[in-house]
Amino acid sequence: MDAERGLLALMGSGETSPTMVTLHRELVAHLEPEPGAVVLETPYAFQVNRDDISSRARDYFRRSVGLVTSVAPEAADATWGDSDGVRDRVRRAAWVFSGPGSPSYALERWAARGMDEVLVERVRRGYGVTVMASAAACTTGFAALPVYEVYKAGHAPAWLDGLDMFGALGLPVAVIPHYDNAEGGTHDTRFCYLGEPRLSALEKELPAESAVLGIDEHTALIIDLDSSAARVWGRGVLTVRRRGVSTLIPAGTSFTLDVLRGLVSGEEGAHTARPQPGSADPSLVEQPAGDAPATLEEVVNDLEGRFDAAREKRDARRMTEFVLALEAAIAEWGADMEEDQGGGEWARTVLRGLVRQLTAPAQQGMLEPERSLGRVLAPLLEYRRRLRAQGAYGQADELRDVLARGGVEVRDTGGAGLWLLSDAPPRPSRE
Template identity: 45%
Template sequence: MTRVLTILGSGETSPTMVTPHQRLFARLGPDTRAVLLDSPYGFQENADELTEKAQQYFRESVGREVGVVSFRSAPPADPLAHAQEMARLRAADWVFAGPGSPSYALRTWAGSAVPEALHDRLAEGGAVTFASAAALTLGLVTIPVYEVYKVGESPYWLEGLDVLGRATGLRAAVVPHWNNAEGGTHDTRFCWQGERRLRMLEDQLPDDAFVLGVDEHTGLVVDLDSGACEVVGRGTAVVRVHGDEWVVPAGETVSVEQIAEHGRSAGAATPEPVAPVPEPQLFFPDQAIDDALAAGDVRTPLALVLDTLDDPDVPPEGLRWARSRLARAVAALGDPVDVTETVRPLVELLLELRAQARAEKRWAESDAVRDGLAAAGIEVRDTPDGAEWEVRR
């Protein structure tokens, strides 16, 4: 089982991060269900463009197709469509989110299935990769960046998702863009907060919490099974407690315990390792579920999962397993049918009969086949290499 949480300071779709992304996908395997969650930038007018650019990056630079789980505003306009999107999120093996507004993302996700879906992914196996604005939400608390830096509100924390804490036991505020220098003549380090504001924020942290910073074009890759934390990219990861910093440069690997130790002067307790949720052996094997869904058979896995949910003797980890697999089946129900592949055997058989009729100069029969296909919405074109066809949309 692979369980990985990746925190990217920025540069999530840059050349710097191609290799880290590829390494993670290689660990997850060729059949990884990968999705991009578009909530952090859902309010932006160019949201569609941002999604397309991210998908293009992963397709062309990383070599992986990434689908989209769209959840741009709450409450959702179409509850049924939203339920299908959340089912696709729960069924995913790799979940990515990136730039935008952390406060907007948190408001959108509040009361939704997103927080538990992220937790379940890291508990059961899979990967969560959050960058920039999305990375800010991973901690115990979250900086409302725009409200403080752009609007001028006094520095304060929002309640975070605490995905990092639930996965590792670390009680930290995650701060990407740690070494930001866009301000030029004024201090915009620490995600545009600067030293003065960061000190004010540190004073508001719980006594047992610390700040975990990640530089731009840098990632902290946390292996939840081994506890290894590798710094990748160009910069550093930083554990900061009231101005005191422990810096880990790119290329080095430390442990969750070492991070906790350096954050312990803040009064942080030793993190308890979070064990993966075992997959009960009495349930339907995952590969069999995948094979059934790939064959278009949704009834079989649905029946088995519903039987599991209805069993009063199933332990909690079994119920978690069943809910996750139910989401996978529901997501399959929402997938569009590939009409071309569905009708291909019948069309090709008819075209063979038409070719025989043409060879024997039975033109009326040949034309009847062509006209019948046209009436069914299938266009046939005769070329020097034979007949070509397509379904008209």
């Protein structure tokens, strides 16, 4: 296994979403088949649904990346042994991943178990692929932000001692993921829910030679520890912020760690605009970034808009296509470890609404059921048949219930299935 090529990847968010599949595959492409791959559950280990989160993560990496992983336990384990055994496995793993949760909890637990030294050592040695995302990314600087305590519990903003994984690279930085967060709507939730006033206050407590490293959502900073080369990947920017003045490095930009050190220390000056090829800083080389990947919310909004346009044209076939595309997107995003803030349930609510709208025209006499509704239902019922064949009875029942709420009853028979509208005779389907 070629784990001697060291890579450090920091992700601002979306670490187990469809947006990061391409990057994950790239990060492990040089590893031999079935490398030692470990998921550190520590940041979210205090959550009652930690087993479900771990299961979704393992399924994501297996299905989307082709990577078989194991989860490092928080306590002694018959397979892993005591803390020494866990540390040794993580130290030797070709690939290590840690993601969402609480930065303060992770730092406390890792320090108590000596895992902090192991993680820093991986960077210092330039060994293996180390992926730190969301809360875990927040722990990697010399100073770390206690997100839960500040945003959820109302504690006064204050820095914690971080892992300082960047210390070995000569980069005194505090890392802030979710840098461009906009969930607050009317209130400022940028900078990992800090907002500008609190970040400005915290900046004053940092040493003069240090800076804040901000990573936008669905964006990553990848550092090749062998060549000291770095690049920004994804849909947003990497921000180097010193005393309120920011250098914005867009996705697709490659640069050396010497350039980053200069920006952090202020020696190279600070740019207030995004660097472009041929600008004053020739060390920042911008590459084509391609189409920015979408979030689940953007996918849902886009498909809902397309559905509405098709409905205006009374195009039942296209309406059905967009419903099926939305269902596929929800399934794709189902493994996202951060999908615990209602996004998935909101998307499913939209899906149910669209399915109900598919049946409404026929119910109101706007479309002739046999010709129009039958064409709409055929692919939906075929999809339900596949779900049942795969043993996904819960999802199949949910689709049946959604159709029922839209006025279409599906009856499972020993042979072919039947569907019917209210006060209408049963109609055979191919299910």
